[in-house]
Amino acid sequence: MTIAITGLCLSCGQKPQAPEAKKIPHEMTIHGHTRVDNYYWLNQRENPEVIQYLEAENAYLKAIMKHTEPLQEKLYQEIRGRIKEQDETVPYLYNGYYYYNRTLPDTEYYVLCRKKGDLSGDEEVYLDVNKMAEGYAYYALGSSSFSPDNQIVAYGVDTVSRRQYTIYFKNVESGERYADAIPNTTGSCVWANDNKTVFYIMKNPVTLRSEKIMKHVLGTPASEDKEVYYEEDETFSIGISKTKSNAYILIQSRATLTGEVRVLDANTPDGEFRVLQPREKELEYAVEHYKNDFFIYTNWQAKNYRLMKTPVTKGAKESWEEVIPARDHVQLGNFAIFNDYLVMGEKENGQDRLAVMQIADKQTKFIPMDEEVFSARLSTNMEFNTEWVRYSYTSMITPSSTYEYNMITGERKLLKQQEVLTYNKDHYETFRIYATARDGKKVPVSIVRKKGLTEDGNNPLLLYGYGSYGSTMEPTFNGARISLLDRGFVYAIAHIRGGKIYGRDWYEEGRLLHKINTFNDFIDCAEHLLEEKYAAKDKLFAMGGSAGGLLMGAVVNMRPDLFKGIVAAVPFVDVVTTMLDESIPLTTGEYTEWGNPNIKEYYDYMLSYSPYDNVTAKDYPSMLVTTGLHDSQVQYFEPAKWVAKLRELKTDTNQLLFSINMDYGHGGASGRFEYIRETALQYAFLLDLAGIK
Secondary structure (H helix, E strand, O other), X not given: OOOEEOOEEHHHOOOOOOOHHHOOOEEEEEOOEEEEEOOHHHHOOOOHHHHHHHHHHHHHHHHHOHHHHHHHHHHHHHHHHOEOOOEEOOOEEEOOEEEEEEEOOOOOOOEEEEEEOOOOOOEEEEEEXXXXXXXXXXXXEEEEEEOOOOOEEEEEEEOOOOOOEEEEEEEOOOOXXXXXXXXXXXXXXXXXXOOOEEEEEEEOOOOOOEEEEEEEEOOOXXXXXXXXXXXXXXXXXXEEEEOOXXXXXXXXXXXXXXXXXXXXXXXXXXXXXXXXXXXXXXXXXXXXXXXXXEEXXXXXXXXXXXXXXXEOOOOOHHHOEEEEOOEOOEXXXXXXXXXXXXXXXXXXXXXXXXXXXXXXXXXXEEOOOOOOOOEXXXXXXXXXXXXXXXXXXXXXXXXXXXXXXEOOOOOEEEEEEOOXXXXXXXXXXXXXXEEEOOOOOEEEEEEEEEOOOOOOOOOOEEEEOOOOOOOOOOOOOOOXXXXXXXXXXXXXXXXXXXXXXXXXHHHHOOOHHHOHHHHHHHHHHHHHHHHOOOOOHHHEEEEEEOHHHHHHHHHHHHOOOOOOEEEEEOOOOOHHHHHHOOOOOOOHHHHHHHOOOOOHHHHHHHHHHOOOOOOOOOOOOEEEEEEEOOOOOOOOHHHHHHHHHHHHHOOOOOOEEEEEEOOOEOOEOOOOOHHHHHHHHHHHHHHHHHOOO
């Protein structure tokens, strides 16, 4: 069948074209430099011609990938077939109830449940998301939280995928949903101890910045809610939480490297929040409460963080007393407090560890781990009076596992491991190698592959990367990935600078005016994998999403010859335009990550690597680019413009495919099976290029 869009025969592989009337260049001059943007018009989300153009891209994708549809269906069935459809999470105890989630066969969402007193009690379903989602193309539940008397659950709902949630309230005993509805929030709220007052975050309706803390009293209109705090600094966003003790409510103001915390007694919701430590540039801190002290996680005079404490009556750093010192080669992560113990998540030499310290004498021991390369994190630990700490463990061959460790005896219990149907761990292997970057730094690369593969230079390999915000791409398990491994693919993660696998310095060397290191590291890792014959030159692929999509865009401009194919998911590729537009969600809060282009030094540097600005007339590898029309993190028009410019200038005949999900946003589909269609498309694209069925 012939698919005709804008007068073209898409079944023959011809490309969508922009409507002639819209080809009006947009000029922007700053710092004496003029940029001409021929595809700026694509930001008109409500324009029918823009929608038609995006739909034409989807039709073109479908036509070009039609021959892979049997493979996509096979991949979908494989990946879905590994998922245990009827399952439940490990229950945790909180305020007299055990909480857990259940999934049922042939359902996209989950059921939220609890049991009072002990696990032998009657199950109480307080939210059935499958029923709640009926009739919606997209349905995301924010966090849910109960009033202290356990009677009323508050929960957030997003049905658009713009991460703007409406908060609702339900009486669990009667089943009544109250009339209260609070729109344009982050999807969570914190209860005061009076069982009727909640604090929540309101977003800016245009920029979507989390900017206001509001107070709502149950039974009153949201229009009467009172503003408690407004964050005036547009480079900051805010969060709100309750301490583990339930004694205090915390407002966290934060930018990339700066924080400030306000605290309020949860028993006095009409009181005033007070600042603990006033904000200072590049001073981060977070707070937890225990007995008469606030415990403070901070980078103050500690680039890899340390743990302090201060009496609850104080708060400024002059009163802080050190509990866990800073260490040059150990990065302190999250922590959990118990009556007699502190448990710290740490990272040394790029590897996780969990340290258990007795508070009284500071004697410390480490929880044993089973593999060379893995990820271990503190899990849900809501109780103080317990000997057991709960943590999660996974590796690239070990499914997600929940353990408990006895802090006194050292006993370790596996509570649950994700059941992956038809999967046999013994058929795969994982390990870590190190690539030498051009400036001499050793960059870790985590690898997983099927046993029996050797470094003979003939294997297809997919290299994944991110490298921003200090976020480390951990070596975790992914059940979908098995479909690549079973077809002979090697899968690798490049732990490049801009992440934090080696601590704060590793992050600092990959942000702002050092961002080029992120891209160079990825290229150097790819070349190392070729040199060491982990991959075939004509079967090397790369993938990244969001800021990792920026990585893909920069790398493909710098070394278009290096990869056979690229998958760029929801890519942040029009860096300069976005960072100059303060009306776009997240822009002002990103200045400390990328720089403020209103300052010439940052503008020039950003311009030097911005993927959209650096597209030129040359050969590019085959590429699959994805986005969502309602994406609130990276607006759909960034990849749309990038693809259009690539179509205009690239000199090769390689595939350039653009998938726009017209119902979803940054995170893709909301259902637990719907997303598999997207994964199947990406994998079919890679396998087809590699010549593998």
